[in-house]
Amino acid sequence: xxxxxxxxxxxxxxxxxxxxxxxxxxxxxxxxxxxxxxxxxxxxxxxxxxxxxxxxxxxxxxxxxxxxxxxxxxxxxxxxxxxxxxxxxxxxxxxxxxxxxxxxxxxxxxxxxxxxxxxxxxxxxxxxxxxxxxxxxxxxxxxxxxxxxxxxxxxxxxxxxxxxxxxxxxxxxxxxxxxxxxxxxxxxxxxxxxxxxxxxxxxxxxxxxxxxxxxxxxxxxxxxxxxxxxxxxxxxxxxxxxxxxxxxxxxxxxxxxxxxxxxxxxxxxxxxxxxxxxxxxxxxxxxxxxxxxxxxxxxxxxxxxxxxxxxxxxxxxxxxxxxxxxxxxxxxxxxxxxxxxxxxxxxxxxxxxxxxxxxxxxxxxxxxxxxxxxxxxxxxxxxxxxxxxxxxxxxxxxxxxxxxxxxxxxxxxxxxxxxxxxxxxxxxxxxxxxxxxxxxxxxxxxxxxxxxxxxxxxxxxxxxxxxxxxxxxxxxxxxxxxxxxxxxxx
Amino acid sequence: xxxxxxxxxxxxxxxxxxxxxxxxxxxxxxxxxxxxxxxxxxxxxxxxxxxxxxxxxxxxxxxxxxxxxxxxxxxxxxxxxxxxxxxxxxxxxxxxxxxxxxxxxxxxxxxxxxxxxxxxxxxxxxxxxxxxxxxxxxxxxxxxxxxxxxxxxxxxxxxxxxxxxxxxxxxxxxxxxxxxxxxxxxxxxxxxxxxxxxxxxxxxxxxxxxxxxxxxxxxxxxxxxxxxxxxxxxxxxxxxxxxxxxxxxxxxxxxxxxxxxxxxxxxxxxxxxxxxxxxxxxxxxxxxxxxxxxxxxxxxxxxxxxxxxxxxxxxxxxxxxxxxxxxxxxxxxxxxxxxxxxxxxxxxxxxxxxxxxxxxxxxxxxxxxxxxxxxxxxxxxxxxxxxxxxxxxxxxxxxxxxxxxxxxxxxxxxxxxxxxxxxxxxxxxxxxxxxxxxxxxxxxxxxxxxxxxxxx
Numbered sequence: 001x002x003x004x005x006x007x008x009x010x011x012x013x014x015x016x017x018x019x020x021x022x023x024x025x026x027x028x029x030x031x032x033x034x035x036x037x038x039x040x041x042x043x044x045x046x047x048x049x050x051x052x053x054x055x056x057x058x059x060x061x062x063x064x065x066x067x068x069x070x071x072x073x074x075x076x077x078x079x080x081x082x083x084x085x086x087x088x089x090x091x092x093x094x095x096x097x098x099x100x101x102x103x104x105x106x107x108x109x110x111x112x113x114x115x116x117x118x119x120x121x122x123x124x125x126x127x128x129x130x131x132x133x134x135x136x137x138x139x140x141x142x143x144x145x146x147x148x149x150x151x152x153x154x155x156x157x158x159x160x161x162x163x164x165x166x167x168x169x170x171x172x173x174x175x176x177x178x179x180x181x182x183x184x185x186x187x188x189x190x191x192x193x194x195x196x197x198x199x200x201x202x203x204x205x206x207x208x209x210x211x212x213x214x215x216x217x218x219x220x221x222x223x224x225x226x227x228x229x230x231x232x233x234x235x236x237x238x239x240x241x242x243x244x245x246x247x248x249x250x251x252x253x254x255x256x257x258x259x260x261x262x263x264x265x266x267x268x269x270x271x272x273x274x275x276x277x278x279x280x281x282x283x284x285x286x287x288x289x290x291x292x293x294x295x296x297x298x299x300x301x302x303x304x305x306x307x308x309x310x311x312x313x314x315x316x317x318x319x320x321x322x323x324x325x326x327x328x329x330x331x332x333x334x335x336x337x338x339x340x341x342x343x344x345x346x347x348x349x350x351x352x353x354x355x356x357x358x359x360x361x362x363x364x365x366x367x368x369x370x371x372x373x374x375x376x377x378x379x380x381x382x383x384x385x386x387x388x389x390x391x392x393x394x395x396x397x398x399x400x401x402x403x404x405x406x407x408x409x410x411x412x413x414x415x416x417x418x419x420x421x422x423x424x425x426x427x428x429x430x431x432x433x434x435x436x437x438x439x440x441x442x443x444x445x446x447x448x449x450x451x452x453x454x455x456x457x458x459x460x461x462x463x464x465x466x467x468x469x470x471x472x473x474x475x476x477x478x479x480x481x482x483x484x485x486x487x488x489x490x
Numbered sequence: 491x492x493x494x495x496x497x498x499x500x501x502x503x504x505x506x507x508x509x510x511x512x513x514x515x516x517x518x519x520x521x522x523x524x525x526x527x528x529x530x531x532x533x534x535x536x537x538x539x540x541x542x543x544x545x546x547x548x549x550x551x552x553x554x555x556x557x558x559x560x561x562x563x564x565x566x567x568x569x570x571x572x573x574x575x576x577x578x579x580x581x582x583x584x585x586x587x588x589x590x591x592x593x594x595x596x597x598x599x600x601x602x603x604x605x606x607x608x609x610x611x612x613x614x615x616x617x618x619x620x621x622x623x624x625x626x627x628x629x630x631x632x633x634x635x636x637x638x639x640x641x642x643x644x645x646x647x648x649x650x651x652x653x654x655x656x657x658x659x660x661x662x663x664x665x666x667x668x669x670x671x672x673x674x675x676x677x678x679x680x681x682x683x684x685x686x687x688x689x690x691x692x693x694x695x696x697x698x699x700x701x702x703x704x705x706x707x708x709x710x711x712x713x714x715x716x717x718x719x720x721x722x723x724x725x726x727x728x729x730x731x732x733x734x735x736x737x738x739x740x741x742x743x744x745x746x747x748x749x750x751x752x753x754x755x756x757x758x759x760x761x762x763x764x765x766x767x768x769x770x771x772x773x774x775x776x777x778x779x780x781x782x783x784x785x786x787x788x789x790x791x792x793x794x795x796x797x798x799x800x801x802x803x804x805x806x807x808x809x810x811x812x813x814x815x816x817x818x819x820x821x822x823x824x825x826x827x828x829x830x831x832x833x834x835x836x837x838x839x840x841x842x843x844x845x846x847x848x849x850x851x852x853x854x855x856x857x858x859x860x861x862x863x864x865x866x867x868x869x870x871x872x873x874x875x876x877x878x879x880x881x882x883x884x885x886x887x888x889x890x891x892x893x894x895x896x897x898x899x900x901x902x903x904x905x906x907x908x909x910x911x912x913x914x915x916x917x918x919x920x921x922x923x924x925x926x927x928x929x930x931x932x933x934x935x936x937x938x939x940x941x942x943x944x945x946x
Binding site for chain 2: 410412
């Protein structure tokens, strides 16, 4: 591989590149789905290729190919240079990357049991048992369960001397029960352990065993059916306690995307939009209440956004984002880190926070979330409920939407419970809540402690053109928010 | 491009070596180029070349799938072995009937795969410099107007081939060119996008002018209370109604599982009688694609005809679950638990212009497009989302002033029962996941419920 990476980097520089990098990626995946007792999908996919990124005449060019051969490396490198010269026709300023990145090393996700060592039969058997458990409840219309595994081998080399070899292993799975009232046309769904019937971690088979899919299957089926006859979530303004999985998605949408510095600088404007967290707010804007502390930590064991180096060769880091409620950090790349310093000066770090990630070999790295998490607070969950006179507990996302500056959001959850006089009461269905990001986080007055904190995976985060899907992690524990508008279902 | 001959070599080789009862090979080979701009300058310019071979094997009633993008014989053999191994280890799927065969001559589906024009030499040959000039012309228009442009310009070729051991053999090279731009001022933005088979049919200056004009007009929006309004939707916003209805209800899986709004409604009036929505992969007004990912010829499929629910799309697996059903030619690549999906939708145009819609409105909102829409309740198609890139208050037949964006929570089905006008000039737009191509007009709806506001 070193021969091929050297070939690309040398040719790029001969043709005028002032910077070049190459990633050679091989990604293998396994996916299994069981639906109503039938194996509906079983597949093993493999994709490999390489991508060359160059700076020529102060502008970026990128080209990629699946055909890993010397001649194709030459063609693709030359194409990347040609594309960069095209980009330079309409540039505003030259690319500046800051200090050189020249790390050398290897890394492999630590796993107890490699998921590729677990026989297909064992995986299928697990899903069939979970499926049976969900369908034990009369009224479950569709039971579905799934497993998915990723093994990505990635070599990164750049013209500054970096040469990195990483293997990232992911294991994911989950179950979902759908109940349909044919007369009213109403549909209710319950899932486990995370929304949309899937959680994922950078771990081995032990991650799947930890999900206890079979143990939870009967409850999931029962709750799906029970939701059909539950009372609807009332409309009004009240106290809301969000469960950890719902809070994970709240963090993802209202914090994680808002702190992507390329989005802040406008490069996502034509797709999912920009961000309200503009540079003049850096270090002084009150994002949340004084107990709100958020971090982006690519070193978190098991997190879906965990790695050793990003796709610019920058080491994984733990970056403070919100400290005691004050906004203090972005997700950055080498280039945007320099741009930020030009705006805010020495207040910003000198180097990248290591958040450049590409969706496989075909795509150019862009700024992506790592593991963006709400740090744990001090409350035991039972104490938090007991301390709440009136409110609603909401858990597991069902729908999510946020405006193109990440301010106005509306979320719906699978299930909710009324809280009255410090006790959980009746089950509620079709729960929704809405708000504005800073006001919402400003209303947070209690966060559960580390006993209730877990990192959850979001394996389907879209960004960029061409569309790139990233795997991100979010640690959260249940938290309480005051004066929240609920019940927008029409 | 790999070319038909090389692709046939690959599919023939795999079919000859397979020991399965049935075998299907799908080849997707393409070259894609994208130039992305922001702050009125190019910031990302990329190209990729890929060829994926997807092998589906059937052993008894067991199905296994494996894919690879390594076209060496050894890698293709390994993928075939993986598919066979996967199929052999699983229990039988009693719902699986068969891969589709070539349709028997004389049957309703018994026609050869239609010949359609789906390829443009100009699009396939488009250079980085041409794309840079196209993007640059939009950036220059924005700079001249004192605002900034962001967007993307894509040109792509895709060869799709399907061959199976029952005799299905289909190949089609396709191209498309797509441009999208958001133009932003200090306090307001505008939007425009277009899709064509031939890159020469995209007029970047026209697109740029549309977005710049909208941006300049949307500056300094005023706050407005949420509530129920008459709305005039540009085609970009109408597209979301069509796509969300497809996502929640136009596929066989949602119908069979009971979560589609079409359940129990086939043959009944479900929306205004002026509404007709269908899928037609052969219509040259779209981007034609003559067969699906099982090699089944695409058929025109009416979802809603003059307000009456007519049907949903099927692939071979889902058709096999219902007596008397056959695939309508809407399969996605296997394995696919989501089921069949329409990729070439048409919303019947009407006889009104956007100007006439505004003139006939006493008080309402003019909406450029919707943003981040999500399903709140599938069987009523209750959707929440935001307006974006230009929303205006209409008063006494005129656009009065721009207003701040609003959140809506609204049943699209219910909204389509209050039609007050349909545009006569549909636009062809890229749809869901970049794969769908929708032809949609402007719409005027009498009632639409906004449930919140934002700061801009």
